[in-house]
Amino acid sequence: MFSANFKLFYVFRVLLFAGFILLWMICFVSLPGTGIAQSTGSIGGKVIDVRTGEPLPNTQLLVKGTVLRAASGVDGSYVIHGVPPGLYTVEARFSGYYSQEVKLTVVVDERATANFQLKPSVLWSSEVVTTGTGSGVVKRELTTPIAILFSPEIEMAPVESIDQLLQGRLPGTLINFSSGMPGAGARFFVRGVASLASTETPAIYIDGVRVANDSFRPAFSAAGTLSSALSDILVGDVARVEFVKGGAAATLYGSRAASGVIQIFTKKGQAGPPQWRFQVEQGYNQANEQFTIEDFTKRHILEGGHLQRYTFGLNGGGKVSTYNFSARMLNGEGNTQKLDRKMYALHGGLRVFATERLQLDFSSAFTYNDFDRISSGNAISNILLVSERGWFSPINQASPYLGFTDDQKLAVLEDYFSPDLSEAVNRFRFSTAADYSPSSWLQNRLTIGADYRKSKQRDSIPGTITSNIALFHSDHENLTITLSYAGTIRYPATGNITSAFTLGAQAFREEIHTSNASDTFFRLSGSDDFGNSLITSTTKQKLSNHGFFIDEQLGLFNRLYVNGGLLVDDDNAFGEASDLQAYPKAAVAYNLSDESFWQNSFLSKFWNVMKLRASWGKTGQLLPFILSPLFAIPGNDEIKPEKITGVDTGFDAAFFDERLGVEFSWFRETTKDALVLLPGSPVTGFGPQLRNFGEIQNDGIEVAVNAPIISTPKLALSLRAAMAMLDNRVTELNDTPPFTIGGFSFLPQRVEEGKPVGIFRTTHATGNGAIETRLEFTPLPKRTGSVALNATLFRNLSLSVLGDWQTGGYSLNTGALLRAVDGMKPEIDRIPPGHNFTTASSVFIEKSDYFKLREIVMRYQFRNVKYVRNLTMTASARNVYAFTSAETFDPELTDFGSTISSIGGINVPILSPPRTFRLGVEVNY
Helix, strand or coil, rough: HHHHHHHHHHHHHHHHHHHHHHHHHHHCCCCCCCCCCCCCCEEEEEEEEECCCCCCCCCCCEECCCCCCEEEECCEEHHHEECCCCCEEEEEEEEEEECCCEEEEEEEEEEECEEEEEEECCCCCCEEECCCCCCCCCCHCCCCEEEEEEHHHHHHHHHHHHHHHHCCCCCEEEECCCCCCCCCCCEEECCCCCCCCCCCCEEEEEECCCCCCCCCCECCCCCEEEHHHHCCCCCCCCCEEEEEECCCHHHHHHHCCCCCCEEEEEECCEEEEEEEEEEEEEEEEEECCCCCHHHHHHHHCCCCEEEEEEEEEEEECCEEEEEEEEEEEEEEEECCCCCEEEEEEEEEEEEEEECCCCEEEEEEEEEEEEEEEECCCCCCHHHHHHHCCCCCCCCCCCCCCCCCCCHHHHHHHHHHHCCCEEEEEEEEEEEEEEEEEECEEEEEEEEEEEEEEEEEEEEEEECCCCCCCCEEEEEEEEEEEEEEEEEEEEECCCEEEEEEEEEEEEEEEEEEEEEEEEEECCCCCCCCCCCCEEEEEEEEEEEEEEEEEEEEEECCCCCCEEEEEEEEEHHHHCCCCCCCEEEEHHHHEHHHEEEEEEEECCHHHHHEEEEEHHHHHHHECCCCCCCHHHCCCCCCCCCEEEEEEEEEEEEEEEEEEEEEEEEEEEEEEEEEEEEEEEEECCCCCCCCEEEEEEEHHHEEEEEECCCCCEEEEEEEEEEEEEEEEEEEEEEECCCCCCEEEEEEEEEEEECCCCCCCCCCEEEEECCCCCCEECCCCCCCEEEEEEEEEEECCCCCEEEEEEEEEECCEEEEEEEHHHHHHHHHHHHHHHCCCCCCCCCHHHHHHCCCCEEEEEEEEEEEEEECCCCCEEEEEEEEEEEEEEEECCCCCCCCCCCCCCCHHHHHHHHCCCCCCCCEEEEEEECCC
């Protein structure tokens, strides 16, 4: 079957480039002014910020009820050509501002003027969001919380992939990377730990198409080396990101939506003349030595590397269509040997206004990544583990290299670096969507698309002190096909009572094919061919999910909104005989500040907006492919899928003429029939078995603050901050006895009723040689947050600073423990006399609190430059510095395990993400 998929992949590539050719053809036939009849007029004007008087470039101007539109230029001005005579309403939309409408009359051969003065909205109340509702809805009418990232913020971020972009920008979501190697996976924790059988990565859709989101999959042969499908999702052409979490918000996405849903919308271009974009970036990856102990590591292992990126883009459009095209190339050297990365990417987006009632959206992307890696984690071939343990130190009496000369040590070092471990990834995605509105009260949207990813992992070991001659090959293919439809009836659409009823259906099919081959001992050194000892294995897995949903949004007096919905889906993750799963939801939002008594009271003078909301809903958690076959082991016929029930209450408020916005949520999410992989009963003769063991509960609060402190023509200063508090615990075990899900024999991580998931069972020295065993130290941080400061001086100079933090979590410092085992000081002094690391394991548990200065970006825009539209220079730094009490381990990298149930809390010497410095020049014509 997958031989056909191989061919399909190449067909996809041909179709991609054919699509680009078609896109270019449409570009040149849809330029403004093409085919404009003489019996028309035009609409023009300017868009400015009402507070500062500054122009707002790239504002979307729409002639309502038609396909006519335009985008404002750098000076805020715009022109809409080819408008037939008549009475119209023009709407101006700009992200982060209230929309505004102007009514006017157009006459033949004349230009009607419509100027706009837009007011900033700290709550983004006028934004039209699509996630979690079944159809587009204005944010002020939304009954559930949502986080939105807009294009200006995305373009400012010095990142490549979507996981890097989201880190520190999603309230209530902790994103920690597993290492500093290119393409490494990131661990997501969304409102705590809801499952021990699945990762916490949210479901991800790009332009309505579900894509592979495996962010924590171990590489085939090197312990701790993780591969991430998220590293292929580039951010250069992302226009907007929406993120919803909680039962009611994610209900309409059903199974596999328990951790929330991330909707990514790519650029489709803007109406106007063609705009050419060229960008060159040069940078440097500096090895992060902040947590390094040994001088040998600093002098001979850690190193810097050159980074370069080149980007070409084109966008524009006219009355018929808009388009966006881009090409990228990146070449980067890592922070030690053999960590190079190459990336090539193409993206195309096209929006066609076929008629006034039919809009077609097309997008496609192709990405090629080539990563070089080294062994990591707790593998014996992890050179950081060896070096930071002190085996190259002349004072480590337990080192096997004690007494080696410098040349001999360097020869050993080369031996550790001699294996060639690489991963090459080809990824293709396309999406086609049609919006058809046969009348003003009926809207239909049909989406079809696919995501194909093939990863080729190779490990060639020439024969070292850590391993015999060996060769490993692993091919991992993932194909996801999505088909969805949603029809919305808006009737009545105006008045004291409004209704939006949506009926939809969705289906996706995911196929994974993994093939492994290995050859040890008999392969000739220096050869990449397999010998007679070849061992192969192949797995093929399929997941089909389909269902339908209904959703009703009822509006009362333009301020009270009641929402209810139900999704029913069927999934084969639990076998063909599994029952249909139902996911209901109910929610309400009340814009209290719209009431006359509020507007006429003294509160309205400083308290501008007050919206109350509450929601309840259910989502599901299906099995990952690695575990899905295990449900059918004999003796476990009663296994059921996990279901997560979420309750969310809160408010959105704005103060002081919308100079301070606050979004607050309290949530409780309860996982029923939680799944875990446990050893089978010896009498059955079967191996590990999935079981429904009980219930997990996560309670918490989330607060997000947005404050444009200063808004003047010469200076703009804004602050964004977020904080989340979490209480995670196992509330029921039913008939299952407490069990271990990770850690080591001397320091297991346990699941016990009334305690946080994965709590450490530690031993304490109590004196006179006695020991005491306790359940304490949770690996999951209890408090997380972020802060961002943005400033603009004289319209030209912009500065952005982002930091994120966590507190309340703990981690085992494995590096310090190993140094103590070798008798190294000062680590050995932690252990009380008469004890060892097994009888006093708690002494190596340390706080994993930190505040990381994640990003600093400075940008200067040259205006009125001859021959170009604008010229921009950018300087940025990422992973700048960590403020933490942890001195010998990176508190972010506390999850070396490759098991799905691993929730962090264990650190081994590992490469921290490098400090990346970049200088860039961007020219727009």
